[in-house]
Amino acid sequence: MTRILAVMTLLIGLAACTNPNDLDQAPADLGAFKLEHNIVVAPKMVKGPVSREATPDEWIASLTGAIAERFDRYDGQQLYHFGVSVEGYVLAQPGIPVVASPKSVLIINLTVWDDAKGKKLNEKPQQITVLESFSTKSVLGSGLTQSKEEQMLGLSRNAAKQIQDFLVKKHSEEGWFLRQETATDSASQDADPAPRAD
Numbered sequence: 148m149t150r151i152l153a154v155m156t157l158l159i160g161l162a163a164c165t166n167p168n169d170l171d172q173a174p175a176d177l178g179a180f181k182l183e184h185n186i187v188v189a190p191k192m193v194k195g196p197v198s199r200e201a202t203p204d205e206w207i208a209s210l211t212g213a214i215a216e217r218f219d220r221y222d223g224q225q226l227y228h229f230g231v232s233v234e235g236y237v238l239a240q241p242g243i244p245v246v247a248s249p250k251s252v253l254i255i256n257l258t259v260w261d262d263a264k265g266k267k268l269n270e271k272p273q274q275i276t277v278l279e280s281f282s283t284k285s286v287l288g289s290g291l292t293q294s295k296e297e298q299m300l301g302l303s304r305n306a307a308k309q310i311q312d313f314l315v316k317k318h319s320e321e322g323w324f325l326r327q328e329t330a331t332d333s334a335s336q337d338a339d340p341a342p343r344a345d
Contacts, residue, residue, distance in 0.1 A: 154162045167279065167304040175315045178324035179223035183262060187211045187320065195237035195252065206233045208301065210255070213303035219310060224326060226262035229310070231255055234274070238298045253277040253302040257310055259323075268323055273313060275303050277306045 187210045189203035212232060234254040256272035279301050283305075293301070317323040 167217075167308040169308075174217075174220045175220055175291075175311060177311075177314055177318055177327040179225040180221050180314070180318075180324040181223040181226055182214075182218040182221060182229065183226040184228035184260075185211055185214050185218070185231075186229060187214070187233070189233035192233045193235035195235055197240060198221065198236065199238035199240045200297060201236065201238060203233070206236065206303075207233060209299045209303040210306060213300070213307040214310065215306040216304070223324070225324070227268075227324070228260040228262060230258040230272075231310075232272070236302070238295055239279075239284065250296045251279040251302055253306055255306055258315070259314070263327055268317070275306060275309050275313065276301050277309060278329075280305060 187207045189206050192203055192206065194200065210233065214231070216231065230256065234256055235252075236254070237250075237252040239251045253276075255270075255275050255276060255277070258267070258272045259268040261268055279298065314323065318325075
């Protein structure tokens with residue numbers, strides 16, 4: 148908990164370069180990927196300094212929706228599951244001096260499960276730190292220009308985009324989501340060829 152608070156404190160005042168506004172484009176290549184279970188929990192969530200209040204249920208709903216929005220577009224042949232835990236957050240609030248320009252932050256842990264293999268693809272959860280996107284609305288601090296709901300939606304969409312970036316890298320470098328041979332495929336390959344009518 149102390150480490151998460153320290154990280155959030157350091158990140159307040161920074162701007163993010165994540166751009167989640169690509170949902171009108173073709174999704175990045177993830178091979179045979181199809182998301183089955185999209186599970187978000189927040190049992191040990193920490194609220195950072197000078198933050199608006201948000202409940203675990205609010206974060207669960209916001210992240211679940213943003214992840215579904217991005218990953219329900221994939222229709223591969225193999226099922227995978229996400230386990231996402233909300234570790235900590237800061238939602239910049241109004242009333243903070245403009246010179247401080249506080250920024251909103253979200254920290255999550257991600258675990259990816261392979262349904263066919265019945266195991267995790269990453270044994271150690273991948274921690275992802277999400278910052279609000281830079282925009283004309285957030286240049287003075289999103290606490291001054293956005294509602295709590297708008298801040299949470301922006302962070303959740305950035306989180307979903309960063310999850311996608313992580314998966315694309317793993318698919319490219321380590322072969323995650325390559326199509327796996329099934330029992331049906333093996334049976335088809337082993338079957339005797341159909342007789343020819345010469």
